[in-house]
Amino acid sequence: MSTARYGIEDQPIFVIDQSRCIGCEACVQACAECGTHRGRSLIHLDRVDRATTTQTAPMVCMHCADPTCAQVCPADAIKQTEGGVVQSSLKPRCIGCSNCVLACPFGVPKYYAEIDQMMKCDMCTDRTSEGYKPMCASVCPSEALWYGTIDEFREQRTGSLIRDFMFGRQEVRTKVYTVVDDLDGGPLDVMAGRTQAWLDDPFALEGP
Amino acid sequence: MAQRPVSEADLIDRFGPHLNQAPPGGWDAGIEAERVVNTHCCFCGQQCGIKLKAADNQVIGFEPWYEFPFNEGKLCPKGVKRYLQGNHPDRVLYPMERDPSSPGGFRRVSWEHALDRVVSEIQRIQSTYGPDSFAMLSGVSLTNEKSYLVGKFARLGLGTANLDYNGRYCMVSAGAANKKALGIDRASNPWSDIPLADVVWTAGTNIAETFPITTSYIWKARDRGARLIVQDPRVVPHARTAHLYLPVRPGTDSALFGAVLHELIRHDWLDHAFIENHTHDFDQAAAAVADMTPQWAADITGVPAARIEQAAEWWGTSATGMLLHARGIEQQSKGTENCLAAINLGLATGKFGKPGCGVTTITGQGNGQGGREHGHKCDQLPGNRDITNPEHRAAVAAAWGCDVDEIPGKGLPALALIEAIHRGEIKGLLSICFNPAVSSPDTNFTREALDKLEFFSNIDFFVSETAHHADIVLPGSLHEEGDGTSTTGEGRIVKINAVVDPPGEARHDWWILVEIARRLGRGHYFPYEGTREIFEELCRASSGGLADYTGATWDRIEDEMGMFWPVPEVGHPGTPRLYEGGRFYHPDGRARFHAVPYRPPGEEVDDDYPVWLTTGRVVSQYLSGTQTRRIGGLVAQYPEPLCEIHPVLAERLGIVQGDRVTVSSRRGSVTLPAQVVATIRPDTVFIPYHWPGAKAANVLTKRVVDPISAMPEFKVAAVRVERAPAPPQEVAT
Numbered sequence: 001m002s003t004a005r006y007g008i009e010d011q012p013i014f015v016i017d018q019s020r021c022i023g024c025e026a027c028v029q030a031c032a033e034c035g036t037h038r039g040r041s042l043i044h045l046d047r048v049d050r051a052t053t054t055q056t057a058p059m060v061c062m063h064c065a066d067p068t069c070a071q072v073c074p075a076d077a078i079k080q081t082e083g084g085v086v087q088s089s090l091k092p093r094c095i096g097c098s099n100c101v102l103a104c105p106f107g108v109p110k111y112y113a114e115i116d117q118m119m120k121c122d123m124c125t126d127r128t129s130e131g132y133k134p135m136c137a138s139v140c141p142s143e144a145l146w147y148g149t150i151d152e153f154r155e156q157r158t159g160s161l162i163r164d165f166m167f168g169r170q171e172v173r174t175k176v177y178t179v180v181d182d183l184d185g186g187p188l189d190v191m192a193g194r195t196q197a198w199l200d201d202p203f204a205l206e207g208p
Numbered sequence: 209m210a211q212r213p214v215s216e217a218d219l220i221d222r223f224g225p226h227l228n229q230a231p232p233g234g235w236d237a238g239i240e241a242e243r244v245v246n247t248h249c250c251f252c253g254q255q256c257g258i259k260l261k262a263a264d265n266q267v268i269g270f271e272p273w274y275e276f277p278f279n280e281g282k283l284c285p286k287g288v289k290r291y292l293q294g295n296h297p298d299r300v301l302y303p304m305e306r307d308p309s310s311p312g313g314f315r316r317v318s319w320e321h322a323l324d325r326v327v328s329e330i331q332r333i334q335s336t337y338g339p340d341s342f343a344m345l346s347g348v349s350l351t352n353e354k355s356y357l358v359g360k361f362a363r364l365g366l367g368t369a370n371l372d373y374n375g376r377y378c379m380v381s382a383g384a385a386n387k388k389a390l391g392i393d394r395a396s397n398p399w400s401d402i403p404l405a406d407v408v409w410t411a412g413t414n415i416a417e418t419f420p421i422t423t424s425y426i427w428k429a430r431d432r433g434a435r436l437i438v439q440d441p442r443v444v445p446h447a448r449t450a451h452l453y454l455p456v457r458p459g460t461d462s463a464l465f466g467a468v469l470h471e472l473i474r475h476d477w478l479d480h481a482f483i484e485n486h487t488h489d490f491d492q493a494a495a496a497v498a499d500m501t502p503q504w505a506a507d508i509t510g511v512p513a514a515r516i517e518q519a520a521e522w523w524g525t526s527a528t529g530m531l532l533h534a535r536g537i538e539q540q541s542k543g544t545e546n547c548l549a550a551i552n553l554g555l556a557t558g559k560f561g562k563p564g565c566g567v568t569t570i571t572g573q574g575n576g577q578g579g580r581e582h583g584h585k586c587d588q589l590p591g592n593r594d595i596t597n598p599e600h601r602a603a604v605a606a607a608w609g610c611d612v613d614e615i616p617g618k619g620l621p622a623l624a625l626i627e628a629i630h631r632g633e634i635k636g637l638l639s640i641c642f643n644p645a646v647s648s649p650d651t652n653f654t655r656e657a658l659d660k661l662e663f664f665s666n667i668d669f670f671v672s673e674t675a676h677h678a679d680i681v682l683p684g685s686l687h688e689e690g691d692g693t694s695t696t697g698e699g700r701i702v703k704i705n706a707v708v709d710p711p712g713e714a715r716h717d718w719w720i721l722v723e724i725a726r727r728l729g730r731g732h733y734f735p736y737e738g739t740r741e742i743f744e745e746l747c748r749a750s751s752g753g754l755a756d757y758t759g760a761t762w763d764r765i766e767d768e769m770g771m772f773w774p775v776p777e778v779g780h781p782g783t784p785r786l787y788e789g790g791r792f793y794h795p796d797g798r799a800r801f802h803a804v805p806y807r808p809p810g811e812e813v814d815d816d817y818p819v820w821l822t823t824g825r826v827v828s829q830y831l832s833g834t835q836t837r838r839i840g841g842l843v844a845q846y847p848e849p850l851c852e853i854h855p856v857l858a859e860r861l862g863i864v865q866g867d868r869v870t871v872s873s874r875r876g877s878v879t880l881p882a883q884v885v886a887t888i889r890p891d892t893v894f895i896p897y898h899w900p901g902a903k904a905a906n907v908l909t910k911r912v913v914d915p916i917s918a919m920p921e922f923k924v925a926a927v928r929v930e931r932a933p934a935p936p937q938e939v940a941t
Contacts, residue, residue: 001841003744020423020427021450022417022420022445023416023445023826023827024284024285024416024417024420024827025285025286025827025845026282026283026284026285026288026847028285029285029288029289029841029842029845030283030285030288032841033269033270033288038235038236039235040231047234050388050883050885051865051884051885052886052887053443053448053886053887054443054444054445054447054448054887055448056445072866091872092467113863133272135272138272138274138281138282139272139283139287139288140282140422141282141283141284141420141421141423141424142420142423142427143280143424143427144284156428156430156431158431193348196449196450196451196452196453198452198453198515199453200448202453202455202510202886203444203455203510203854203889203890204510205456205509205856205890
């Protein structure tokens with residue numbers, strides 16, 4: 001049974017596991033329904049290469065500890081909450097320059113010309129501040145987007161949590177976690193063969 | 209006179225589909241909810257729990273219902289946006305009569321006029337041509353209460369044998385196989401068993417797009433270390449991480465299952481004690497697969513023999529396993545045989561009646577499970593009883609307080625019923641929540657049939673493409689406008705709660721049927737004040753039948769977050785997992801193996817039509833699209849049908865991504881954009897079927913049915929694919 005509400009002491013975490021994504025866009029549709037988003041969907045769902053695969057990749061704001069978007073904002077319009085959530089630009093300050101859109105290493109902020117303002121995933125502050133899961137992680141049918149405690153994650157799921165990234169020489173630590181295969185087995189061998197042999201030739205065009 | 213009164217363009221102009229983009233008042237209206245009601249999604253057979261928010265008799269939004277155990281707040285995009293079908297500009301708000309001189313071809317009439325016209329036409333047609341010349345078609349988006357009422361209404365109100373339902377086009381072959389092999393027609397397990405399986409095998413089911421929430425159960429099994437086998441002509445999204453992919457050619461599934469049984473026997477991966485103690489006819493099933501070697505099956509199915517052997521080994525040597533199947537193996541002219549062959553694999557290895565063990569269909573439609581239990585199938589009476597069985601007839605006659613001879617006999621199944629209309633044998637039709645103009649095979653033929661009706665009345669909340677042909681349109685009610693129950697794909701009876709009242713002059717579906725019956729002089733059989741009384745009668749009528757709801761009550765269903773039938777007595781806890789202890793539902797308690805020799809599909813590719821066609825769904829649309837083609841966000845997600853084609857085939861045909869292609873079968877042709885993807889067999893194209901008219905995939909499908917269940921073959925046809933000229937550019941004026 002999933003926990004409906006989390007207190008501050010539970011320290012819930014947000015996890016993206018791309019391998020579980022089925023591309024259904026429930027997150028995209030639900031994001032627009034969050035009370036403060038008012039019809040704007042602030043999440044990204046990328047079709048990686050539909051010509052070859054059904055792989056899709058959802059992307060919420062990673063909520064960097066030292067957010068690049070805020071660093072590059074000339075109007076000081078992007079603020080963090082005490083809990084580390086990076087918010088949409090402040091309307092009275094935002095000058096619509098899109099520096100943040102260009103600078104974000106994860107490609108998250110969106111500039112909306114009709115309101116001349118940057119808006120981005122705010123981890124459904126109105127929901128999480130009340131202890132509820134964000135809208136996308138509430139509805140996600142495959143739990144590719146997941147919200148819960150570290151203990152719940154370890155009890156229910158597999159894979160290792162990652163939140164430290166290198167972009168060139170820039171170190172980025174994020175509040176949101178992503179998941180890779182179990183790292184306890186040593187370093188990831190990206191050149192290793194497929195674990196599922198059929199993936200190389202799904203329809204046996206090159207022989208059985 | 210059931211021809212469309214005005215042009216299709218004029219009908220669409222007035223009745224849509226138009227798009228509802230935003231909640232009442234727009235996104236910035238800031239309307240506070242007056243009520244938040246626990247209910248369920250109106251769409252697929254998972255019937256996810258959802259909270260709907262309402263104000264001023266309008267549904268204004270939703271909240272996840274975290275506490276409902278099946279989905280714990282999860283929803284697919286259709287569930288998220290389902291609330292936008294309310295307060296919709298296309299909603300039918302008053303009765304209408306065909307009138308070619310009125311805008312859009314229909315004029316507003318009073319309920320008195322509409323009902324009197326319906327009743328006088330029923331009486332005229334039945335007195336002229338006989339009682340069975342007036343038919344009824346029904347749908348399993350209806351609640352249990354409405355499904356039960358439709359069955360009783362057709363038999364005792366209309367007095368016609370010719371009633372059938374759109375589950376005939378969904379999973380009826382799985383139901384037939386379940387009854388033949390296992391003695392009862394229900395999912396073998398609650399979904400909580402899926403994570404307990406060591407091997408999860410999905411056959412002909414695009415889970416990510418058609419049962420999205422079920423994905424989370426499969427991932428949980430994967431987290432536990434389960435192996436995942438996916439059998440499908442396409443690398444559907446949940447196949448991406450499968451341990452084994454079986455790229456089966458459309459229409460050959462029983463050959464694949466047969467070869468697996470062959471391997472189970474050859475390696476003695478059998479549960480001999482289970483076979484001995486709990487089944488019959490293993491030897492016949494074994495004899496039928498004696499020559500079905502993996503190499504033989506590889507030639508037929510296109511699945512490499514080594515993968516078939518691997519699937520057999522994993523299924524045969526795993527302690528637990530579940531095989532989940534859906535429309536891919538069921539919507540074939542041998543749908544029942546495919547399902548029986550799948551069940552054979554479960555029986556041979558003892559994978560029934562234990563945690564993490566089962567072979568089950570994933571029911572498709574919202575109340576696809578409950579809707580096939582309570583008697584609105586052509587061969588069925590309440591309690592999933594057989595309309596040709598004298599004892600069953602007597603039991604239902606007693607429950608209904610009628611003479612047993614008043615209950616008509618077996619009628620025609622849906623497609624045969626439409627064919628009888630085309631032949632002029634059925635002259636009148638009353639239809640509720642069924643859109644055969646989109647969902648029936650061979651669309652052009654269906655249209656011709658509807659044109660031939662002397663009288664047609666349609667009960668629905670929107671004017672569907674089928675309702676275009678109506679003489680009288682009766683505005684019925686949405687899922688969120690009435691109380692009742694539905695029974696999910698798990699076999700869990702859940703409570704549907706009214707959130708708002710039907711708007712305008714729209715009426716509850718049950719009221720409409722009862723009014724017609726009353727005017728036909730049959731009102732004494734329908735003395736209901738509401739749907740709770742109908743449910744209580746349904747439970748009594750089901751008592752002693754296979755689908756036994758005796759101990760179910762609305763209050764218990766609500767308090768217990770659903771109840772799994774059978775509930776054969778008051779106070780019974782319900783039955784989440786069937787067949788525990790190897791007890792099946794045939795009178796002797798044993799399951800039946802079935803011999804399933806291979807036979808080809810109803811149409812095969814040849815020089816003229818060299819490509820296989822298979823049809824299906826996309827995640828953002830639901831069935832014939834009557835509801836979902838009217839919701840802006842869902843239409844934006846996938847606006848029109850695309851023809852999926854493998855790059856190897858595309859290159860051979862000179863087709864590149866985005867080209868328009870004309871796909872032709874012996875029935876007709878459609879022209880659609882090509883989507884060139886390496887995720888489909890190179891000898892097969894796929895088209896989703898949710899759209900009408902010139903974009904209808906069912907223009908191409910063939911009217912050939914499974915002889916046991918009368919399921920049409922939506923999943924296999926032979927087609928020709930050609931690059932089409934680019935559409936003419938619109939000239940600015």
